[in-house]
Amino acid sequence: MTERQLIQEILNTVDVTYSFEDVDEDNKQYTLLITRQNNDRRDLDTVNKEIKHYFKDADFSYKEDLHPDDNKNIDARVVIARQH
Numbered sequence: 001m002t003e004r005q006l007i008q009e010i011l012n013t014v015d016v017t018y019s020f021e022d023v024d025e026d027n028k029q030y031t032l033l034i035t036r037q038n039n040d041r042r043d044l045d046t047v048n049k050e051i052k053h054y055f056k057d058a059d060f061s062y063k064e065d066l067h068p069d070d071n072k073n074i075d076a077r078v079v080i081a082r083q084h
Contacts, residue, residue: 003082027081
């Protein structure tokens with residue numbers, strides 16, 4: 001499984017909408033834009049904790065920016081990097 005496939009599997013497991021804002025495959029670092037789906041009643045902090053847990057288990061660093069000011073259409077901007 002590629003890293004991108006692993007990232008997609010994690011985000012699909014948590015059931016969020018996402019896109020890749022920046023991909024640096026040489027450094028294995030990815031910036032993700034994450035949005036809860038319209039019918040998702042979970043609190044953003046709860047969703048973030050769940051996502052963070054899965055990425056930490058998969059040996060990724062995780063830095064989130066919840067409700068980034070520059071983009072009103074997303075819930076979080078997350079920078080992850082594989083830790084080898």
